[in-house]
Amino acid sequence: MNRPLLLLDVDGVLNPYGTAQPPAGYTEHRLFPGEEPVRVNPTHGGWITEASAVLDIAWATSWNDEANRLLAPLLGIAPLPVITMPPAPFHPSDKIPVIAAYAQRRPAAWIDDLHTPQAHSWAAARSSPTLLITADPTIGLSRNSIDDVMTWARALCDARPAYLAERPAVANPPATHPALTHSGRRQRGHTWPSLMPGTGSAVHTQPSLGQAPASAIDTQPSLTPGTQAASTPAPGTAG
Template identity: 50%
Template structure:
């Protein structure tokens, strides 16, 4: 299970803070990020169903800054290139983290390179697109859990 943060857990594309979310400035001077306290339970469900990794440019900050407000983690972090980097540059790191194991990748920006990687794998692979204006939904979680249950 590969879980992105910005656009997924932090619906930065929403014009206002969505219902059920709170705002907090994790990086002083960069404006508030959004988070939903209910996501902590959802993350725990995914972690119980499989090997969960943060797949986010937040890097270890996902564990030290974000996870504590949700009461989860720490989880392994997929190492990405230094910011800024184009979204398709996530694919090699995701491929290394997944190896030859089944992988569910939850992200708001699946690129053509990511879709080619997923389609070319012999291991079961699920790409879960999330709208950055809506954020992660219970339907997204249920989709991954059902997929994992069928493996």
């Protein structure tokens, strides 16, 4: 049995676009001529490396191979597997079929700044444990979210040691939306209407700074899909 997956978006998660100025800890980089700069926090590289000890991490972003070519060196991480997204621009729900095909029956956590109702339905219907964490695009990836994902993955591994039996943990496994603009930030992959939050999936929203984090184990106490938690996607945005 393979280890749990962590499917990681870029824009709105590793590149918070929702504010006029970069949040603390981020530096802007001109990676794409003629487009808005990309905001990068090098601390995220250490968090990704830490999470890779208990999860197999893959890019789930319309950056596609550009995430490894341009972003991974700035984060100081090794290249990650890429879940190839459709040609841009596309609706955020178009991520679901390719993510589903990649995850198959493996336990999967997915961090994105916009999980559509269809994403919630997919998570709730899966037979494998599934965790959706919706990032705030004004803040980006938080330490609470990484801690929640690792706690969730460790609980799965403790409950089913076979998850690790065939694949030892490694420090660096071979570990959005890139053509529209929202709030002056670069959005390279999606077209998206105003979307109402979905319900019925195993999902929690990343807390704002200073807010108590939601526990990943609380959202899925029995480590089975279909458990409940609140989700508040940023209206009309995706990352």
